[in-house]
Amino acid sequence: MTEVRVAGVGLTPFGRHPERTGRDLFGEAALRAFEDAAVDRADVEELNYGNFMGALAEHQGHQAPLMAEAAGVRCPATRYESACASAGVAVREAVRTVAAGDADVVLAGGMERMTNLPTDEVTEGLAIAADDLYEVRAGVTFPGAYALMANAYFDAYGGSREDLAHIASKNHENALPNEYAQYRREVSVAEAMDAPPVAEPLHLYDACPITDGASALVLVSEEYAAEHDLDASVAVTGTGQGTDRMALGDREHLARTPAADDAADAAYADAGVEAADVDVAEVHDCFTIAEVLALESLGLFEPGEGISAAREGLTTADGDLPVNLSGGLKAKGHPVGATGGSQIAELTRLLRGDHPNSEHVPEAEVGVAHNAGGTVASAVVHVLEVAG
Amino acid sequence: MSDDGADAADETDETDAAPPTDRHYAEWLDALADGDGFALVCPEGHGSLPPRRVCPECGAADLSREPLDETGTVATYSVVHVPSPRFADDAPYATAVADFGPTRLTGIVRDGGADDEAPEVEIGDTIAVDVGERATDGERLVVFRPAGGR
Numbered sequence: 334m335t336e337v338r339v340a341g342v343g344l345t346p347f348g349r350h351p352e353r354t355g356r357d358l359f360g361e362a363a364l365r366a367f368e369d370a371a372v373d374r375a376d377v378e379e380l381n382y383g384n385f386m387g388a389l390a391e392h393q394g395h396q397a398p399l400m401a402e403a404a405g406v407r408c409p410a411t412r413y414e415s416a417c418a419s420a421g422v423a424v425r426e427a428v429r430t431v432a433a434g435d436a437d438v439v440l441a442g443g444m445e446r447m448t449n450l451p452t453d454e455v456t457e458g459l460a461i462a463a464d465d466l467y468e469v470r471a472g473v474t475f476p477g478a479y480a481l482m483a484n485a486y487f488d489a490y491g492g493s494r495e496d497l498a499h500i501a502s503k504n505h506e507n508a509l510p511n512e513y514a515q516y517r518r519e520v521s522v523a524e525a526m527d528a529p530p531v532a533e534p535l536h537l538y539d540a541c542p543i544t545d546g547a548s549a550l551v552l553v554s555e556e557y558a559a560e561h562d563l564d565a566s567v568a569v570t571g572t573g574q575g576t577d578r579m580a581l582g583d584r585e586h587l588a589r590t591p592a593a594d595d596a597a598d599a600a601y602a603d604a605g606v607e608a609a610d611v612d613v614a615e616v617h618d619c620f621t622i623a624e625v626l627a628l629e630s631l632g633l634f635e636p637g638e639g640i641s642a643a644r645e646g647l648t649t650a651d652g653d654l655p656v657n658l659s660g661g662l663k664a665k666g667h668p669v670g671a672t673g674g675s676q677i678a679e680l681t682r683l684l685r686g687d688h689p690n691s692e693h694v695p696e697a698e699v700g701v702a703h704n705a706g707g708t709v710a711s712a713v714v715h716v717l718e719v720a721g
Numbered sequence: 722m723s724d725d726g727a728d729a730a731d732e733t734d735e736t737d738a739a740p741p742t743d744r745h746y747a748e749w750l751d752a753l754a755d756g757d758g759f760a761l762v763c764p765e766g767h768g769s770l771p772p773r774r775v776c777p778e779c780g781a782a783d784l785s786r787e788p789l790d791e792t793g794t795v796a797t798y799s800v801v802h803v804p805s806p807r808f809a810d811d812a813p814y815a816t817a818v819a820d821f822g823p824t825r826l827t828g829i830v831r832d833g834g835a836d837d838e839a840p841e842v843e844i845g846d847t848i849a850v851d852v853g854e855r856a857t858d859g860e861r862l863v864v865f866r867p868a869g870g871r
């Protein structure tokens with residue numbers, strides 16, 4: 334097994350870009366990633382690309398070859414779809430390919446266009462990440478599903494809407510200096526509490542926005558990095574994935590996410606680290622309650638303790654374990670099929686020291702990224718480390 | 722299980738038929754509406770809903786139709802204010818996941834009469850299951866009704 338290095342990362346600004354096509358967005362992210370990596374495009378051996386609802390949003394299936402064109406690479410190109418974990422699985426397969434020695438250079442990432450659709454069509458589009466037969470037909474929306482988990486969590490462990498509001502407020506504050514974030518605006522706990530309900534107990538500021546954007550990573554083998562004298566100081570040392578029953582109602586736990594438990598266990602074992610070693614985390618906070626479930630699945634907090642972590646200042650920028658210093662999906666935005674790649678890009682920048690929030694984690698050695706699909710029927714976890 | 726699942730893929734005259742999954746769902750709703758609601762239960766006692774060829778928990782292929790319990794218990798719920806287009810005229814409504822013995826169902830909680838009311842609901846409430854219609858387009862869906870007690 335060879336070590337997998339992040340040679341370069343690229344993001345588009347996340348936000349509303351209804352006038353831009355998917356290939357334009359992914360092309361921009363890839364361009365930035367190649368500039369950052371100083372890697373020759375001709376050396377790319379595979380493109381792993383994540384996208385969820387392109388067939389709905391752009392009437393465009395078979396997107397991977399288009400994105401290879403947009404990125405200026407000519408190599409086997411495949412689209413990965415795993416709902417909101419689409420880019421996570423694309424990156425995971427890239428990591429495995431390089432680690433196995435099957436390629437020295439792989440381009441991975443993802444793209445989603447969402448704001449060109451009316452909001453109700455986006456709601457419908459996102460809902461198809463749930464079980465159509467037994468959930469969507471019973472009125473379960475994407476926020477509705479997380480609301481079901483939130484009420485189950487409150488019932489099992491306690492917690493309140495105010496705890497969730499602290500998570501929203503924290504992530505909005507983290508997004509302020511992030512040039513790629515959709516919402517660079519403070520949201521107070523009171524403002525979040527007063528927002529209109531979406532699916533109770535979740536209100537407007539408990540939910541991530543609808544976002545367009547793309548992410549791209551150039552992953553290389555340690556040997557390639559050395560040979561080409563690349564500045565690739567961050568390594569992806571662990572990857573893990575888990576799957577759960579599709580319908581929320583078919584799961585053993587309504588207030589826990591076993592798919593993410595499995596993904597985290599596998600990623601930590603792969604990297605040879607433990608939860609206690611983690612210095613900084615980017616987790617899938619599509620809804621505020623999702624951050625809580627992620628922290629507990631990652632073993633960073635015991636079940637029932639993740640809910641108060643933001644309120645107690647443990648996961649804030651100046652806390653012991655800063656979480657979502659990018660702003661998270663909540664404030665940075667959630668272009669569904671790009672998100673998993675953007676989390677790795679942000680963690681890489683944080684660990685390299687060139688993220689606007691790197692000052693909050695100057696000694697950080699180990700970062701973890703958690704990317705969830707649907708209501709966590711899919712989960713992908715990656716461990717990133719500063720290479721020794 | 723004898724009459725469910727395996728035959729669906731063999732249909733050839735299905736130009737007007739719903740897709741196989743829809744057909745099994747419709748049959749299950751028919752049974753539910755007739756007061757003959759059932760779950761598919763494996764020898765280990767895991768309950769699931771059709772269509773199934775095997776138990777999703779343990780992979781056992783010999784599933785039997787067992788009647789659903791008369792009442793269930795609300796495991797979790799949410800009042801949805803922002804619906805998908807197919808539920809535009811139904812909102813706000815209460816979605817719940819409820820335990821019926823070894824089987825969990827997801828549906829909308831409604832009071833006895835009007836189909837457009839979202840009653841107060843709590844985790845632990847006892848509810849009965851029925852078939853109702855979406856206000857938006859008349860499509861049938863799983864409906865829970867308060868059955869007293871919590």
Ligand SMILES: [Zn+2]
Pocket residue numbers: 763764765766767776777778779780781
């Ligand atoms: Zn079974």
